[in-house]
Amino acid sequence: MLRALDIRDMLIIDRLELDFRPGLNVLTGETGAGKSILLDCLGFVLGWRGRADLVREGADRGEVVAEFDLSPDHPARRILAEAGLEAGEDLILRRVNGADGRKTAWLNDRRVSGEVLRRLSATLVELHGQHDDRGLLDIRGHRDMLDAFGGLEAMRTSVREAWRARAAAQKALDGAEAGLAEIRVEEDFLRHATDELDALDPRPGEEAELDTRRRLMQGAERIREEIARAAQALGPEGAEGAASTALRWLDGAADKAEGQLDAALAALARALVELDEAGRETARALEALDFDPLDLERCEERLFAIRGLARKHGVLPDDLAEFAESLRARLAALDAGEGDLAALRAARDAAAAQYDEAAAALSGARREAAARLDRAVMAELAPLKMERAIFTTEITETEPGPQGRDMVSFAVATNPGAPSGPISRIASGGELSRFLLALKLCLAGPDTGRTMIFDEIDRGVGGATADAVGRRLARLASGGQVLVVTHAPQVAARGAHHLRVEKRVEGDVTLSTVRALTGPGRVDEIARMLSGERITPEARAAAEALLAG
Numbered sequence: 001m002l003r004a005l006d007i008r009d010m011l012i013i014d015r016l017e018l019d020f021r022p023g024l025n026v027l028t029g030e031t032g033a034g035k036s037i038l039l040d041c042l043g044f045v046l047g048w049r050g051r052a053d054l055v056r057e058g059a060d061r062g063e064v065v066a067e068f069d070l071s072p073d074h075p076a077r078r079i080l081a082e083a084g085l086e087a088g089e090d091l092i093l094r095r096v097n098g099a100d101g102r103k104t105a106w107l108n109d110r111r112v113s114g115e116v117l118r119r120l121s122a123t124l125v126e127l128h129g130q131h132d133d134r135g136l137l138d139i140r141g142h143r144d145m146l147d148a149f150g151g152l153e154a155m156r157t158s159v160r161e162a163w164r165a166r167a168a169a170q171k172a173l174d175g176a177e178a179g180l181a182e183i184r185v186e187e188d189f190l191r192h193a194t195d196e197l198d199a200l201d202p203r204p205g206e207e208a209e210l211d212t213r214r215r216l217m218q219g220a221e222r223i224r225e226e227i228a229r230a231a232q233a234l235g236p237e238g239a240e241g242a243a244s245t246a247l248r249w250l251d252g253a254a255d256k257a258e259g260q261l262d263a264a265l266a267a268l269a270r271a272l273v274e275l276d277e278a279g280r281e282t283a284r285a286l287e288a289l290d291f292d293p294l295d296l297e298r299c300e301e302r303l304f305a306i307r308g309l310a311r312k313h314g315v316l317p318d319d320l321a322e323f324a325e326s327l328r329a330r331l332a333a334l335d336a337g338e339g340d341l342a343a344l345r346a347a348r349d350a351a352a353a354q355y356d357e358a359a360a361a362l363s364g365a366r367r368e369a370a371a372r373l374d375r376a377v378m379a380e381l382a383p384l385k386m387e388r389a390i391f392t393t394e395i396t397e398t399e400p401g402p403q404g405r406d407m408v409s410f411a412v413a414t415n416p417g418a419p420s421g422p423i424s425r426i427a428s429g430g431e432l433s434r435f436l437l438a439l440k441l442c443l444a445g446p447d448t449g450r451t452m453i454f455d456e457i458d459r460g461v462g463g464a465t466a467d468a469v470g471r472r473l474a475r476l477a478s479g480g481q482v483l484v485v486t487h488a489p490q491v492a493a494r495g496a497h498h499l500r501v502e503k504r505v506e507g508d509v510t511l512s513t514v515r516a517l518t519g520p521g522r523v524d525e526i527a528r529m530l531s532g533e534r535i536t537p538e539a540r541a542a543a544e545a546l547l548a549g
Contacts, residue, residue, distance in 0.1 A: 001481045002125070002451045003090075004067040007041045009059035010097075012512045018499065019516070020451075024477035026495030027485045027514075028525055033503040034512030035485045039127075039455060042066065045095045046125060047105070047117025055099050057509075065094045068124055074449045075123040080107075083116050091124075093117065126452045128436045136410075136436050136443075137423060143366075143408035145443050146393060150369025155362045156403065162355040163402040169348040176344050183334045190331050193313070197324035202306050207317035210303040216289075217296040224289040231282040240275045243268060359404045366395055366406055373442060380438035383468040385461070386431065389414050391438075410439065433457035434469065441472055451481045458488035467549075470494035489529035493546035498522050523547065 007016040012034055027035050044054060045064040055062040068091040070076055080087050085107055095105040095117070105112050107120075128136060136145075147156055183190070232238055247268050254261045310317040370393035377391040390413040398407040412435055413420035423435050437457055458469050470491035476482055477496070486492055498517040503510060517525050523543045524535055531539035 001069045001449065002042075002066065002483070003069050004065075005038070005042060005045075006063075006065040007038075008063045009056040010041050010044070010054050010062040010064060011037050011056060012503070012510050013037065013041070014056065014511055016512070016514055018514055020481065020483065021497045022477075022481050023496035024474050024494055025481070025483045025497045025499065026492045027483065027499045027501055028487070028492050028529060029501030030503070031487075033501040035501045036455070037512060038501065038514070039453065039485065042125070042453075043127075044097065045093050045105075045117075046121035047095070047114040048121065054097050059099065061096055061098045063094065063096045065092065067092050068451075071449050076120055076449070079116070079119050079123060083112065085110060085112070085116075093120075124450060126450050128433075128440060128452065128454050128457065136439055139409045139422065142393075142410050143403060143406065146366060146369055146373060146408050149373050149443050150365060152362065152365050152369065155358070155365055159355070159358045159362050159404050160402045162351070162358040163400070166348070166351040166355045169344070169351040173341070173344040173348045176341055180334065180341065183330055187331075187334060190327055190334070194324060194327045194331060197309065197320065197327070200302075200305055200309060200320075202309070202317065202320040202324075204318045204321055207303065207306050207310075210299055210306070214296065214299050214303055217299065220289045224286060227282055227285050227289065231279060231286060234275055234279045234282060240272065240279065243272050243275060247272065355400070359400065362404045363395070363406050366404075366408065370395055370408075376442040377438050380441050380472070381434070383465075384434040384438060384472075385465040385468075386414075386434055386438075388416060389431070389435070390416065390420065391435070392420060431460075433459055434461070434465075437469060437472055437476075441476055444476060451483060452476065454482065454484040456485050456487065458486050458491050462488060463490070466490035487529065489526045489543065489546060492526055492529060493543070493549065498525065500525050 001022060002020045004020065005016075005018040007013045007018075009015075018038070027038065029035050040054070041064045045066045068076075070087055070089055070091050076091065077087065087108060090108075092108050093105070094107075095103060097103050103114065105114060105117055107116070147153065234240060236244075247265070250261050250265055250268065254265060306317050306320065310320055313320070313323055315323045373393050374391055381387060381389050381391065392411050392413075394409050394411050396407045396409075397405055399405070410423055411420040412423050414431060423432060433454070433456070437454070440452070454473065457473070458466050461469060466488035467490040469488065471494060473482055473484055473491060474494040474496075484491060484495075492498065500515050500517050500521075502513050502515065504513065505511075515521075523540055526543035526546055527535045527539040530542050
């Protein structure tokens, strides 16, 4: 709810402080006094795009401050949270317009952009009138309005969830088809490569083993010759034989050596044991180096085949087995692909059928709600002296989407037999205002915390019709807040809070001021609206009767 508006140096306003209250707030005054300027200033602080020349002549800058009350569940809090801003029960917007055209805005003393202000404004204020391009006249919002009127949120949720399920099923199918098509392009390569890899069947670590064997076999002849010489030098004709002979000689002399040879005999015995072990190991090494030349050829062929495939596929030799497994998996996916696609198509068709069913149910509910809305609006139009007008909620089929497959638009015909069309194109200024009021009355749901503003909604009407407008505005303001700029005394009399906009001239400067009216002052204002500048006793009596009515 709008609580206060503070304006400085804007257009013909030098300094103005306004307080607003719950219920119906009426703004009256002579034409040109500045009533619409107040709305321009409110739109400025809310970030609306409007006239550029707002700064008062001779001032360095203009400034507007608006204060709003926020309930704990007010929708503005979500916008504030998304922008990283906090607010308690009070929301203070301040915007400055320099004489050079530069604009700066603050929200509770923190700098914000005009975009944040505009997003907030949608939750704070509703403007209804000829320039209501963001409200009831915006065809893009008609479907949401009809759904809110019909209480169709649960069905909309079902349709939205069904749409998401359908989209997800279609995405899964498209992805599988694209993947399968990609695999089919390389099917010949996959089959040839897997056959080649399966035939070779490389093992991790095999390349290193083969390389070691190859190097051993390549140098085996030279190594074997040297080892054979060593074996001969260690054997009976070499070191082992000489050591055995020495042992016999020493053993024969030991009895006469008085123990002097005992240590030598023991050491020589140990040496013979080690020489025997060395000989056996050397013999085993000779056996290991005894190979068939064909083994070297086979080893080299396999080693070169493994390295060649690794280069061909751009992988390490030890990764060939894993690479082969990945190719086999892609082939398996190709072979099983058609079966998978059939299952995905069935899932997609089931999701589409569920969406179609939910969308059809929502369409039916919308048509039923549209009929109820048409009757409700028509019932409101009669007291507004538009009983010959026809209001229709048109529903046409459009492309399916998360909100169903219906396009909704509000159309009117001002007289029977006349062509119908969008409200903004068919209705005149006064008719448009009354259509909007009737529609808003029917669409009004629980209080959203937004302030509703009607700019000269009573244009072109008077008498009983103006009285009907006033009564409906008061009804609409019950439990909320409505601001109305009016020239109709019947409407002004219904206000819970009355502000008079006045224009005065000081020297060569024209200024606009606002006074809150109560008691006799309010009676005089309504009497002026009835009779003109000269207030007669009859006009004052009529004003008192309106206020009492």
